[in-house]
Amino acid sequence: MSEERKLAIICSKGSLDMAYPGLVLANAARMMGIEADLFFTFWGMDIITKEKVDHLKVVPVGNPAMHMPQFVGGLPGMTDMATTMMKKEIEKLDMPPVREFLEMVHDAGCGVWACKMAAEMMHLKREDLVDEVDGIIGAMEFLEKAEGAQLLFI
């Protein structure tokens, strides 16, 4: 594997289904010896917020891949049902829950960064974020870190 290859992933969504792609790819990159950084911004901040990380949801409303009429997805309890189902399937695949996944990618050497603007907007301080966060950084600092990297926006 090329020593210089590098991956930077921007995670901008905070639902359970959108938390996994970035984590899986960052982890796969590290397993192959590719340098990786995760940058969390806007709704993606939920993934690294202590109070939210264990309560991310799959929301059926507005998701055409759920293959159900929109009003059904909006019925009470449907979000919790979809979330429980996805968590079960994830576990079957030997995928860790999000909190453990963050610990795993971080232990694997992946950088975990929080967006400064999103943190300020949501009134989040360093102590509100999970321990794995390496720092709260601005857009320019992120771009410096991502220099030469393949960039992915999720």
Place this chain on the structure above:
Amino acid sequence: MLTKELTVALDAEGFMTNPNEWTPEIAEVMAAEEGIAPLNERHWQVINWVRQEAASSGEFPSLRAISKRSGVDTKELYELFPKGPARKIARCAGYPKPKGCI
């Protein structure tokens, strides 16, 4: 130095195609090629556990399973098998390239 000739089938990327042909000497040769020789006791703990697990389950374990059950955690795995532990562990243990995502 006395060297013994080892002949095993490898795929295009240098992974063994038949794990049954594996011997501990092969692990040392693979480790040398991967730049992690000589293998120490901690490397062997991983290799032995992986071989045992793969033989009993019929599947090469995920890196997550290795980190949780071999007695060597993620951080140490990356120290022992730096820059691509999935490849290095599979090669040293005599298995084909792991296909799993985790």
